[in-house]
Amino acid sequence: MIPLLLMIIVVAACAMKISLWCWGLVLPFWFVMAQITKTDDKAFRIWGLWFETKFRNRNKGYWGASSYGPADYRKRRFKQ
Incomplete structure (x- = not known):
């Protein structure tokens, strides 16, 4: 549901900025999204x-690789 809403928001923003003909992109985008999720409903x-x-990972410097976890491994400064 979220990718569908995101697609509609992006197309609406393009329609406001560029042209109302951008609303014609809704059906092709919907078809492509349906094809992507045809075999795997969790693709998005x-x-x-x-x-x-890959991109928002703050722990990459600590682990030396991508990891996903709630722990924050920034260097801490201790007060003396």
């Missing part, structure tokens, strides 16, 4: 997790 969730581990 997997892409989101890949994005989280």
